[in-house]
Amino acid sequence: QQQVKQSPQSLIVQKGGISIINCAYENTAFDYFPWYQQFPGKGPALLIAIRPDVSEKKEGRFTISFNKSAKQFSLHIMDSQPGDSATYFCAASGRPGGGADGLTFGKGTHLIIQP
């Protein structure tokens, strides 16, 4: 059972544009929602995370929007740059470091920023 559904699978955005990746979850016990960025040959690195008590969190060009009633959250990358080209994973858990089932990850989005 896939508890976190991520879309799209791949995304091509022009330099300077806005990249948007969406995730939906099923388990209402989740209360921590991080986004990870992974470059080829590297492990995932935490980008930004949100708790459900806020609807939006912004760090630099990266923003998480969270809709608790719809059980959805999304990552927006403003002014996308070629260096942002990577695979992005959303995740969810019942506690910050990983709940009873650790972090549950989405399948990932392969983002390409065209110069």
Added chain:
Amino acid sequence: KAGVTQTPRYLIKTRGQQVTLSCSPISGHRSVSWYQQTPGQGLQFLFEYFSETQRNKGNFPGRFSGRQFSNSRSEMNVSTLELGDSALYLCASGRGSGLLSNTGELFFGEGSRLTVL
């Protein structure tokens, strides 16, 4: 500050063999988690250790096991390897104290890429 170190980075085994992977967490971190990453299944949680105790376990068969030592270093073992065990095995460390001060951030290593022939 040194990051998470995983060894070996690459290894090739044949079906039926067993393998042990090692992870050294960031200094001061007491939580170590293991994840399996494959193109088809994505990132899947294997288990988490904190202060030498397995705190959580994912939905993997008993062939997958792990342990954590008093210095927080961790190993995972896969016995009777199958072709489907070919994957990137990622280790992540965190403060993992469960206290409110826990930022919850997990720091991943670069992984051990296992190929089973």
